[in-house]
Amino acid sequence: MNVQFKKGVLEVCVLVLASSEDRYGYELAVKISEKFEVAVGSVYPLLNRLTQEGYFSTYLKESTEGPPRKYYRLTEQGWHHMRLLIKEWSSFTSAVNEIIEEGMRL
Amino acid sequence: MSSITRESYMKELESLLQKVPEPLRKEWLYDYYIHFQQAYENGQTEQEAAAELGDPRLIANELLLSYRVAQAESKNNVGNLSRAVFATAGMGLFNLIFVLGPYIGIAGVLFSLWGTTAALALAGVATVIDSLWNGTFSIGQAVSLGIICISLSMLLAIGMLKLTRMFFAATLKYLQFNTRVIRGAGK
Numbered sequence: 001m002n003v004q005f006k007k008g009v010l011e012v013c014v015l016v017l018a019s020s021e022d023r024y025g026y027e028l029a030v031k032i033s034e035k036f037e038v039a040v041g042s043v044y045p046l047l048n049r050l051t052q053e054g055y056f057s058t059y060l061k062e063s064t065e066g067p068p069r070k071y072y073r074l075t076e077q078g079w080h081h082m083r084l085l086i087k088e089w090s091s092f093t094s095a096v097n098e099i100i101e102e103g104m105r106l
Numbered sequence: 107m108s109s110i111t112r113e114s115y116m117k118e119l120e121s122l123l124q125k126v127p128e129p130l131r132k133e134w135l136y137d138y139y140i141h142f143q144q145a146y147e148n149g150q151t152e153q154e155a156a157a158e159l160g161d162p163r164l165i166a167n168e169l170l171l172s173y174r175v176a177q178a179e180s181k182n183n184v185g186n187l188s189r190a191v192f193a194t195a196g197m198g199l200f201n202l203i204f205v206l207g208p209y210i211g212i213a214g215v216l217f218s219l220w221g222t223t224a225a226l227a228l229a230g231v232a233t234v235i236d237s238l239w240n241g242t243f244s245i246g247q248a249v250s251l252g253i254i255c256i257s258l259s260m261l262l263a264i265g266m267l268k269l270t271r272m273f274f275a276a277t278l279k280y281l282q283f284n285t286r287v288i289r290g291a292g293k
Contacts, residue, residue, distance in 0.1 A: 025137050026144040039160030044137040045168035052176055066143050070136070 006038055010046060012089055015055065015074065015082040024061075024069040047072060055081050112142045112152040115162060122166035126173060134169055175281055187274060190281055209277060216270055223262045230255030 013032050017023055023031075029043040050056050055078035060068045074082065119138060123131045138159065145155035159165070178190035230252040237248030 026141055029141065030148075033158065039158075039164065040141075041138070041159035041162075041165040042168055044134070044141075045165060045172065047137075048134065048169065049172045052172065065147060067140060069140065 006036065007042075009089075010038065010043070011050070012082070012085045014043065014046060014050065015078060015085065018056065018072050018074050019079070019082060022071045022073045024071050026069070028072070050078070054078070110153060110156045112156065115152075115156045115159070116142075119162045119166060122162060123169065126170070130173070138165075178278060178281065187277060190278075205280065212273060216266070216273055219262075219266055219269070223259050223266055226255050226259035226262065230259065 010032065013035075014028055017028055017031055025044060025047055028047070029040045032038060032043060033040050047056065051058055051072070055075060056072045057075050059071050059073070061071055062068050116135065116138060120131070120135060123134065126134070141159065142152065142155050145158075146152070150158075174190045178187050233243070233255065234248045234252040237243040237245065242248070243251065
């Protein structure tokens with residue numbers, strides 16, 4: 001898949017994954033890399049940026065094995081941002097689908 | 107690249123982030139430290155985890171980019187702003203032309219206008235001194251000429267202050283826009 005395309009999509013995925021429950025970085029990185037091929041390391045800069053922009057709040061929590069994990073929780077602002085992105089995404093994909101369907105019919 | 111280990115990966119990332127203040131750098135590095143840890147618990151080798159994470163230089167670039175723009179936002183001074191411009195420009199030739207070119211151009215114009223302001227003030231003072239020394243003008247003429255020059259210079263300075271502030275604000279806006287473009291288009 002195209003690199004530019006993936007970058008934009010990554011943001012939506014991260015936000016949506018963290019909306020159902022608080023997630024830690026590794027969990028998000030792995031979940032996304034399972035679905036499509038992405039440089040896992042670039043998930044963390046994205047998480048940092050989204051935190052900086054106020055879409056995530058973070059906290060540390062002890063885990064049963066290993067060092068404490070950093071959890072990401074979606075803020076009120078993050079919810080707004082996510083809904084906006086999902087809206088953009090659906091209108092974008094439906095437009096692309098329409099073009100594909102029309103093209104295939106010919 | 108294929109035989110890269112956790113230690114060498116972390117070392118490289120750390121050295122690339124040397125310019126970032128310690129607490130923030132530690133926080134960023136912690137993410138990757140934990141990543142290796144958990145990858146290990148899931149049965150991945152260090153090499154696999156490092157390969158999956160991707161080139162540390164790219165990661166450092168992405169981290170630094172958002173950091174420098176954020177820093178310029180919080181501290182509106184020339185040093186930070188220039189650093190942010192260079193960070194953005196470092197991302198590609200496209201930006202070298204579209205950010206650095208106009209930036210240096212406009213900064214040059216502003217600089218020379220500030221020069222004009224200073225020269226006017228100097229001319230006012232010099233007129234009075236010259237007239238006292240050589241009698242070029244009578245005292246009355248010299249003083250009023252001096253006052254005119256200095257007032258003009260002060261007016262110009264007020265305007266210039268506004269212009270310079272606008273320039274900083276506009277540069278910042280442009281950078282933020284550029285960062286979004288790069289994030290969208292960068293590799």
